[in-house]
Amino acid sequence: xxxxxxxxxxxxxxxxxxxxxxxxxxxxxxxxxxxxxxxxxxxxxxxxxxxxxxxxxxxxxxxxxxxxxxxxxxxxxxxxxxxxxxxxxxxxxxxxxxxxxxxxxxxxxxxxxxxxxxxxxxxxxxxxxxxxxxxxxxxxxxxxxxxxxxxxxxxxxxxxxxxxxxxxxxxxxxxxxxxxxxxxxxxx
Numbered sequence: 001x002x003x004x005x006x007x008x009x010x011x012x013x014x015x016x017x018x019x020x021x022x023x024x025x026x027x028x029x030x031x032x033x034x035x036x037x038x039x040x041x042x043x044x045x046x047x048x049x050x051x052x053x054x055x056x057x058x059x060x061x062x063x064x065x066x067x068x069x070x071x072x073x074x075x076x077x078x079x080x081x082x083x084x085x086x087x088x089x090x091x092x093x094x095x096x097x098x099x100x101x102x103x104x105x106x107x108x109x110x111x112x113x114x115x116x117x118x119x120x121x122x123x124x125x126x127x128x129x130x131x132x133x134x135x136x137x138x139x140x141x142x143x144x145x146x147x148x149x150x151x152x153x154x155x156x157x158x159x160x161x162x163x164x165x166x167x168x169x170x171x172x173x174x175x176x177x178x179x180x181x182x183x184x185x186x187x188x
Contacts, residue, residue: 002062004037004054012044012122014061015052019044019115019122027056044113044122047096064116070124072108080104082112082124091121098124100177102159105132126177131186132156133172140165150182 002013007025014020020041029035035056042049054060070082070091079092080101093112095101103126104110113122137153150162153173161175163182172186 001059003057003059005057006060006062007037007039012063012065013041014063015041019063020050023049065122066114066116067111068114070110070112072104072106072110074106075104080124082110085109093121093124097121098126100126100180103130103132103155103157103175103177103180105130105157128177129174129183130177131172131174132159134163134167134169137163137167137169140168 007022009022011022012019020043022039023042024040026038028038037054037056039052040049041052069085071085073081073083079094080098081090081092083090111125115122132155134153135156138151149165151165152160153163153167154160161180161182163173167185174183174186176183
């Protein structure tokens with residue numbers, strides 16, 4: 001058991017019979033009345049973010065969550081298959097649990113969160129940035145770099161992101177997995 005004083009971003013709690021992760025919280029002490037904590041909670045099964053207010057000092061159940069390193073193997077009709085890096089144990093999860101499935105390529109390292117009591121997978125997080133190769137994009141026009149104009153590019157995983165006009169086929173770029181946007185060109 002914990003109280004609202006133990007709140008921190010990323011803490012997993014059991015609330016209304018479901019597992020939630022605290023996305024954001026704010027302790028509020030109004031001039032008149034009791035203190036309270038305003039939160040935004042993300043449902044770990046559905047991914048939906050809901051606001052909730054707790055009275056200060058309320059006891060909450062903290063869920064034990066373990067984060068483990070896995071390697072992506074392949075995708076088929078039953079889901080995405082991963083292998084644990086140390087035990088070589090394989091598991092598969094649904095696409096809804098993966099933060100950016102269109103940026104996932106074979107052999108990539110990911111972090112999967114498991115509910116410690118039931119050993120069920122909750123979420124799969126990619127690293128903040130991944131390096132991918134461009135397999136198709138329209139050719140850029142020389143001298144068109146004065147503006148921040150962007151063009152669509154298809155990556156080796158099949159994802160489409162907007163890139164600057166000077167980027168060509170065969171180049172490797174760094175993509176932000178949190179926003180699915182171009183970050184920078186990778187120097188070879």
